[in-house]
Amino acid sequence: MSNNEIVSVLKNRGLKVTPQRIAVLDALYSTNEHPSAEKLTDIIHRNNPNIARGTIYKILDFFIESGLVKRVHSAGDRMRYDAHTERHHHLYSLDNDRIEDYHDEELNAILEEYFKKRSIPYFRIEDIQLHIKGKFIE
Amino acid sequence: MSNNEIVSVLKNRGLKVTPQRIAVLDALYSTNEHPSAEKLTDIIHRNNPNIARGTIYKILDFFIESGLVKRVHSAGDRMRYDAHTERHHHLYSLDNDRIEDYHDEELNAILEEYFKKRSIPYFRIEDIQLHIKGKFIE
């Protein structure tokens, strides 16, 4: 995703454009490994060594409130982030902290169909995500 | 679950029985709110004020290795634990940190059926869990 496209993402939502925000979004869009804040900081610092750790945390929180970024549910050692907001699921390695996307339109359709008839009386569903745990085969 | 039953759970797996381990298991079995370590410590201290925080962490790690307890995937602020190991899914509140069980045999059957035909070539599935995010209706 080009710099101009990233700027558009921010502008279209009426968010202020700063080099730091561009750098954070760029780093998130350019990886699919659902980085922790630390990992993300490493990626950002390759091109922008002067962006502060605290700023990155603040920007991530801000993007989460803006709906641009989501936290990935994980075992909890540290937070993981994802800027790919289209509907998808995740594969979780039982050997390490690897998390990969799993896209499956047919599965989405089945789930949607199922929860249309089987609603949960005390709960309004907004999003459904599969956590598929297992081992990556090399 | 009675004290004797908890002792049996440990003995059947050949694990050493201590008052601290009993207290941790008892607290986990007696709640369905998927407590954090801090919350769990509160529960334990109601009856056993002298069990140390560090001990509880060590016992939780030990139980996870033994397969008696699982970590619940969450947004990552802190770790959450669950000793109910039968197959089930979770409802996640978007308003707060509430996590509730969701049992659904029909859904399990559908998922099992689906992934029998649709296998993922580079991944061996060991467990599938739905994360259903939304709002609890009071």
Added chain:
DNA sequence: TTTGGTGCAAACTCTTTGCAGGGTC
């Protein structure tokens, strides 16, 4: 010019670790 974003460093929270003493089998 005004508003609010950034950098820095300190504070905070949650979790892990090391070691001496004590309990379980």
Added chain:
DNA sequence: GACCCTGCAAAGAGTTTGCACCAAA
């Protein structure tokens, strides 16, 4: 009695906060 589990306190990792300075609109 041997082993390893526990309590305590300190260290560590990850995240948040406060404030002065600076930049975007």
